[in-house]
């Protein structure tokens with residue numbers, strides 16, 4: 001794999017390979033005995049994605065090159081391409097990029113000769129978040145095929161919704177959307193159900209924040225929680241083993257009742273922990289594929305085998 005931009009580039013087998021590798025990393029590993037510089041180019045705010053990349057890099061023994069777009073030459077008009085090219089020139093071995101453009105990678109991926117990982121592209125894709133969500137679901141149910149998964153919230157403006165819906169469908173899950181009319185995206189072929197239906201029939205209820213930063217004006221949504229969110233009453237109707245997920249940041253009391261954020265069904269903090277292992281797996285895969293590190297530069301348990309979809 002050249003760059004990790006979209007899950008569409010990955011076969012189902014590749015996806016399972018990354019999940020197995022992430023699970024191996026969870027069980028322990030040795031760091032890379034080689035100097036590797038990783039540049040984290042975040043042009044949009046980030047807490048979890050950026051920090052879990054940093055933790056993943058440090059666990060692997062890498063040097064992290066921090067970058068703050070608001071104190072960089074971007075303020076002098078430098079483009080994403082020239083910023084990435086600069087990192088490559090000064091010795092970065094790998095880049096993680098998050099940018100508000102849906103297609104930023106088209107500007108840079110052909111001409112940058114180090115691996116690039118998509119840490120979030122506008123409202124289009126968030127493939128590393130998707131991989132950590134898949135790992136969390138697999139850990140819970142021991143499979144993905146046949147599960148009912150509802151993705152609820154601002155589907156139209158969410159990159160997480162798109163990456164997850166497509167990947168879950170490819171892995172055999174039944175994916176449903178729940179959204180207020182203004183937040184529905186009818187270019188995507190997934191059925192819409194109500195949040196009441198979702199909580200009654202789904203194994204996974206994945207909530208999303210309203211993506212105000214991608215709206216034209218601020219939408220004031222009165223009674224959003226009661227109409228579209230996960231209330232305690234709805235949680236009480238969930239199936240016995242059903243789980244609650246959310247990529248975070250969470251707007252407590254808007255898309256989810258604050259008491260549910262850390263309730264027994266919630267896997268929200270588990271998702272964050274899994275983000276570290278998945279990102280270790282993706283970075284080592286790319287470094288191997290490019291020949292930057294040797295096949296056995298990282299020792300991990302390498303014993304985990306996940307059940308594939310049938311058929």
Ligand code: NCD
Pocket residue numbers: 048049120126129159160208209211247248249
């Ligand atoms: C998400 C994102 O940035 O798309 N957050 C994340 O990476 N964990 C979701 C969001 O911002 O609502």
